[in-house]
Amino acid sequence: MKHGPFALSALRHMLLGIGAVLMLAPFALMISISLKAPGDVFSPTFSLLPSTWNAVENYTAAFTRQPLARYLFNGIFVGICIFAAQALIAVPCAYAFAKLRWRGRETTFALVLLGLLIPPQVTAIPLYILLWKLGLLDTYGAIILPSTISVFGIFLMRQFFRAVPDDLLHAARLDGLSEFAIVWRIMLPTAIPALVSFGILSFVWNWNEFFWPLIVVQSQHLATPPLGVVFFANAESGTNYNLLMAAAVVVNAPLVIAFLFAQRWFIDGVTMTSVK
Known part of the structure; x- marks a missing residue:
């Protein structure tokens, strides 16, 4: 019985270790292939480290064979x-749901949450027709406009705003601040951790979005990073997997850097929004 807690802890760490290996293995293989020469990619013997290092050639070709820098700019x-549009909408909506008292608030919030249950593919055709009627297909607007309202962002910010003391808002109203001023001058500065968390999640989701840009973008110079990587696959001459993996590494690098840079704010924001 004395070894029970130790055995449980060891089992938990072993399972977490196995999960980490399974999740990191594709990224390790991706980086490995991006460093190899074309002959090593299809070698009958597998080796994580390349026998011939071809990193400079692969990454240089990734930027010269296709406008990879343009794809990265489009993604950013x-x-x-x-x-920016999601935050502009989510912050005042979250404040209204968290701190204002009005008839039908809970019902309206429940209807808003129903938006989380609707897959984006369901509304793809109506949105496509609407953008076609507006003449916005094959533009940045076609990619941006359908994602400007985030139900998850409203929910996340509402959870954070509920933890803000009501006395602070009463004091602001006594000082003559309007509700609009309270949102942007008091609530927003206190919600920076939650906003950073939402910003990272929003950026990752939209950076990795492939389905919607594939539908509304025809011009190569408007392609986002996941869509741009597809152009490295050539059906006629065959796919250069070393270049494809080099492009994939470059596309994933900004997400890793952004998370490492803001991980403290991200963890704080997620932790604080889960209090209530």
């Missing part, structure tokens, strides 16, 4: 625009 531009 689209991600920033979408998050």
Whole structure:
């Protein structure tokens, strides 16, 4: 019985270790292939380290064979625009659901949460027709506009705002601040951790989005990173997997860097929003 807690802890760490290996193995293989020469990729004997290092050639070709830098710019531009619009809408909506008292608030919030249950593929055709009618297909607007409202963002910010003391808001109202001023001058600065958490999640989701840009974008210069990587696959001359993996490494690198840079705020924001 004395070894029970130790055995349980060892089992838990073993399971977590196995899960970590399974999740990291594809990334390790991706990096390995991106460093190899074409002949090593199809070698009958598997080796994680390349016998011939071809990293400089692969990554140089990844940027020269296709406009990879343009794809990265598109991903950053689209991600920033979408998050800015989502935050502009989510913050006041979350404040209204968390701190204001009005008839039908709980029912309306329940209806908003129903949006989490609707897959984006369900609304793809109506949105496509709407954008076609507006003449926005094959533009940045076609990629950005359907994602400007985030139900998850409203829910996350509402959970954070519920933890803000009501006395702080009463004091602000006594000082003559309007509800609009309270949202942007008091609530928003206190919600920076939650906003950073939402920003990271929003950026990752929209950076990795493949389905919607594939539908509304025809021009190669508007392609987002996941869609741009597809252009490295050539049905006629065959796929250069070493270049494809080099492009995939470059596409995933900004997400890793962004998370490592803001991981403290991300963890704080997720922890604080789960209090209530």
